[in-house]
Amino acid sequence: MLIKTKMLLSAAEQEEAQSELDLLRQSLVERQRKEAMEQIRVAIGVLEPRNEIGRCLFTKDPEPLRREKGYRYRHEPVDLLRALDTIAERNARVLPPPTMNFKGIVGKEPYPVSRKAGEVLRQLLLRGIERLKNLFKGNKSRSEIVATFLAVLDLCKTNSVTLEDDISGENPNVRLLDQKKAEEVT
Numbered sequence: 001m002l003i004k005t006k007m008l009l010s011a012a013e014q015e016e017a018q019s020e021l022d023l024l025r026q027s028l029v030e031r032q033r034k035e036a037m038e039q040i041r042v043a044i045g046v047l048e049p050r051n052e053i054g055r056c057l058f059t060k061d062p063e064p065l066r067r068e069k070g071y072r073y074r075h076e077p078v079d080l081l082r083a084l085d086t087i088a089e090r091n092a093r094v095l096p097p098p099t100m101n102f103k104g105i106v107g108k109e110p111y112p113v114s115r116k117a118g119e120v121l122r123q124l125l126l127r128g129i130e131r132l133k134n135l136f137k138g139n140k141s142r143s144e145i146v147a148t149f150l151a152v153l154d155l156c157k158t159n160s161v162t163l164e165d166d167i168s169g170e171n172p173n174v175r176l177l178d179q180k181k182a183e184e185v186t
Contacts, residue, residue: 111143117151124161124176132163132172 120135135152139145152174155161163172 111141111147113147113150113154116144116147117154120148120151120155120174121160121176124174129173129175131166132174135174 123135124130132152136145136148139148152161152163156163160177162175162177164175165172
């Protein structure tokens, strides 16, 4: 209805209505301020006497308890021996288990870095450039993944390959630099 009324008013009437509306808003804001100030005055009247009651009071810090001079507990010799046994057991548990306990359970599975370097070079000889993530595809063990990483580092060190950023910067490319060196290694 307000929109319809505004559409029917002329430009001068609209400005007059707008100014009346602004005056109404301003008077409403002033009234709210006066009510808030009155509420604050009432609160001050209630709280001021309470403030005067505790104005100059200071509380005392807690006093430390006096220590007794003698030992309060009495122990039986059996209890002391049991406590010593518990301490000895705890100390024995802190030591790592002997390596003989793991014989046959945990075995090393070393993957030679030189072998992996040869595989990486063969892959780069075929393609010339490869994404770094693709070099790790097909790795079957953690040892092989580590060998792949070390092989790429070793090949970068010998200037056989170089790492280049791709457009997104997330997956660098590995580029073969020297094909003669690569053919000698493989």
